[in-house]
Amino acid sequence: MTSVFKPLKSVNTLVLAGILAAASLAAVAQTAVPAAPAAAGAAAHAGHHGPYRHDPARMQAHIAKRQAELKAKLAITPAQEGAWSAYTTALQPQARSAEPRPDRAAMRAELEKLTTPQRIDRMNALRTQRMTEMNAAMIKRGDATKSFYAALSADQQKVFDAQPMGRGGKGHGGHQGHHKG
Template sequence: MSKTVNKSVSMLLAGVAIVAMSASAFARGGEDCEYREHGRMGMNPERMEQYREQHLTKLHDKLKLTPQQETAWKKYAAQQPVLDKSMRPDPDEMAKLNAPQRLEKGLERMRAMEARMSDHLAALKEFYAVLTPEQQKTFDDQMPRFGARWERRG
């Protein structure tokens, strides 16, 4: 019984420590997690671009592309969606709009994102068609599965 009590006390103290650290960061306005500088969830566009480049490099290496496949690869890699600050609405401008106008702006953004995604899909299909069945399996294994929880890939 003493082990159970000790374990419970340890877990309680760990929880209190986590809450205290979180409250401290919150009180400072999230400065420690760079919330203000990078927007929601601390997304840093430069870091996101770096991750994207790393992912493409790893994927390219795993696919072991032939010289004939490189042209389709370059087109596919160029069509990769990029975090674009210009796509985000200006909060001050959005505050001036009424609810229907804000929704219209949101719909415009969604249509623009859909167009970019359609271009990306076309490049993906063109690239996928030149891959061997083994390369297609590797490609499928490396791509995120929408609708499922994101998995960490090594």
């Protein structure tokens, strides 16, 4: 009886060897060489910030489409046009400040001249400045959303409340979260 199972045992061995080989190939494929730094950086930005991050025209077209859809859902009346215009204007992405953004190489060179505690203080100051600007923009959008909401009828408010969070939706005053699209 043991002779009957010998061929079966060698088939099992082959199947097991095939499974191990496939698993090995899968492991090797996952440790592939990373993409070029520029391509990897662009891919990371596209995934983290959405597909419109570096294409202002596409972003504007997307925003206009979403706003048109919301306006149609809400059935904005002529009397509400002023509130709608103020709302959509406040939701527009902020233009970059007139001050040019510091060059990364220049910033790196500046930081290299500092001691570690000075670098920490400089980075904290830059982060505080950026967070202050972001908070001010979020408050502005939130206030605009509240003003617009007050101009809506009860039925329109229900429609607005049912919108998903994100641009044109409730909660964030039009600010889109990182993982929404």
